[in-house]
Amino acid sequence: MHIGFILLIVSSLLLEQGSKRHEFEIPQTAGMSWFKGNTHTHTTMSDGDSAPEDVARWYKSRGYKFLVLSDHNVFTNPDTLANLVDSSFLLIAGEELTSRYGKKPVHVNGLNIPHVIPPQSDSTLLGTIQKNVDAVREVNGAPHINHPNFGWAIDQNTLLKVHNDKLFEIFNGHPLVHNFGGGGKPGMEEVWDFLLTAGKRMYGIAVDDAHHFKEEFAPDRSNPGKGWIVVRAHSLDAHEIIRNLEAGYFYASTGVELEDIKVEPTRLEIHIRQKSDFKYRTEFIGAKGKILQRSDENPAVYNLKSAEKYVRAKVYDSGGFVAWVQPVFVRKR
Numbered sequence: 001m002h003i004g005f006i007l008l009i010v011s012s013l014l015l016e017q018g019s020k021r022h023e024f025e026i027p028q029t030a031g032m033s034w035f036k037g038n039t040h041t042h043t044t045m046s047d048g049d050s051a052p053e054d055v056a057r058w059y060k061s062r063g064y065k066f067l068v069l070s071d072h073n074v075f076t077n078p079d080t081l082a083n084l085v086d087s088s089f090l091l092i093a094g095e096e097l098t099s100r101y102g103k104k105p106v107h108v109n110g111l112n113i114p115h116v117i118p119p120q121s122d123s124t125l126l127g128t129i130q131k132n133v134d135a136v137r138e139v140n141g142a143p144h145i146n147h148p149n150f151g152w153a154i155d156q157n158t159l160l161k162v163h164n165d166k167l168f169e170i171f172n173g174h175p176l177v178h179n180f181g182g183g184g185k186p187g188m189e190e191v192w193d194f195l196l197t198a199g200k201r202m203y204g205i206a207v208d209d210a211h212h213f214k215e216e217f218a219p220d221r222s223n224p225g226k227g228w229i230v231v232r233a234h235s236l237d238a239h240e241i242i243r244n245l246e247a248g249y250f251y252a253s254t255g256v257e258l259e260d261i262k263v264e265p266t267r268l269e270i271h272i273r274q275k276s277d278f279k280y281r282t283e284f285i286g287a288k289g290k291i292l293q294r295s296d297e298n299p300a301v302y303n304l305k306s307a308e309k310y311v312r313a314k315v316y317d318s319g320g321f322v323a324w325v326q327p328v329f330v331r332k333r
């Protein structure tokens with residue numbers, strides 16, 4: 001037999017072995033439904049322009065299934081809005097712990113907390129973030145780190161060192177938070193890829209951070225409806241929604257809706273909800289932000305062929321809106 005032919009057979013066998021040894025971790029989402037929600041919004045309890053009831057009604061009447069009213073250092077008690085809560089709408093208690101380190105704003109949301117938590121401070125930037133995260137965990141709440149590029153406050157190396165936080169904002173609808181970076185500062189998706197590539201499991205959320213529900217809706221105002229998440233759960237229960245959010249069982253969006261995300265051992269499928277005559281384009285993204293594959297199909301399918309650390313996806317529509325599918329991690333079998 002020709003030596004080249006033998007080498008070809010051996011190398012193809014090795015390749016096949018390689019592909020078999022790596023598989024996606026399968027999310028435990030069988031039988032779950034999707035629930036749309038927003039975890040960051042303000043009312044007149046802090047610097048928003050509308051009463052908690054009006055804000056909650058804004059979301060409920062637009063099909064959101066859950067909402068966190070997250071006022072600055074104030075606990076807006078959902079029990080006072082019990083008349084709005086029913087089988088199709090859940091209010092989850094929250095607060096935006098609003099601190100700073102020097103001139104740098106440090107804002108950390110606490111989700112599903114029982115009462116107000118005072119903002120924490122420390123002698124370092126990292127310590128300030130960590131103490132706020134810890135204060136949320138202390139009362140069994142779930143923290144998320146808000147708008148890291150606001151005031152160019154929280155860099156990726158600092159984020160990498162924060163413990164016990166699974167969530168951070170990759171998109172915030174407030175006009176002054178610099179989601180996209182520039183001038184040598186990375187945007188939030190670059191930061192996300194940096195963290196994931198370094199082995200840190202962080203999930204990216206999109207939020208409104210809305211303050212303005214009245215008067216003009218304009219690009220330079222902090223209006224609602226700009227960014228949200230859609231979480232998988234068996235039921236509309238605060239504990240389950242938060243637990244599944246922290247497990248990455250969700251996608252984030254500025255406008256693209258998904259029908260389903262299917263993960264098999266070596267296959268990731270994104271089923272996009274078709275809107276009128278919109279066209280879609282999906283990117284499958286691996287470590288260091290490398291684009292592994294593009295697809296114009298629906299569903300968009302990625303077959304795991306090589307030893308990626310993780311694969312996440314971003315779906316663009318022809319109107320400029322996007323959905324971010326959370327990373328699916330790869331393990332050796």
Ligand SMILES: [Zn+2]
Binds near residue numbers: 107
């Ligand atoms: Zn903030």
Ligand SMILES: [Zn+2]
Binds near residue numbers: 041
């Ligand atoms: Zn805010």
